[in-house]
Amino acid sequence: MSLFWKAAAAVLLAVVLGLSLGKQKDIGVLLTMAVCCMVAMIAISYLEPVLDFLRELETLGDLQGDMLGILLKAVGIGLVSEIAGLVCTDAGNGSLGKTLQMLGSAVILYLSLPIFTAMLELIREILREL
Template sequence: MSVMQIGLLGIAGVLMAVQFKSGKSEYGIYISIGLSLLVFFSIVSKLKVILDVVRQIGETIHLNTAYVGMLMKMLGIAYVAEFSSGICKDAGYQTIASQIEIFSKLAILVMGMPVILALLEMIGEFLS
């Protein structure tokens, strides 16, 4: 789907959800979740292009493939966490959304620790 199609679909979904807000508010939440999932799967289908480009960049500048894989996992964690958090906020559960955001930030930090340790080790080698 193109950006224009996603944008129009989002606007149509929001207008439908607003119509249900006065009577059956849970239908608005269901519409929001359905549209969010549709956009999510549209983005996931486009990720193959991004992965191919990142691999080409990694081959060109001779990056360790483990670091590229780790970077892609971090990107995935951030996207899924933002997606989940947004749905929770739309449903009115800001506390759960905040907990998801905190957990994802910590998960990304934990994944980045080996990179930080390798960087510190490299700096230590240069200094000695």
């Protein structure tokens, strides 16, 4: 948990530094990107035990391995597109940020097609048995 506090302190320090830079917005954007990358790496270290737990559930529940992979990719794409979109907005490029978030949503929907297809097949199976 100490990593969390260090990351929170780094984020707050980056905010203060960004505000003190004033007109040097380019350096502020680079600072923001660097701190975002650092926080993302810390978040990944916290998520590793969660991934191990999900893999164990996958094994115990005899789940299809590709479904878990799809879900993890979707979460990753969602987080990256959201953070990158916010950085674009902070840099004064809000339209690029929104476009990136829209692209992330479209990719997540595309990745989710096998899950939707499997659910549709399950519904068809249930309806046939009725």
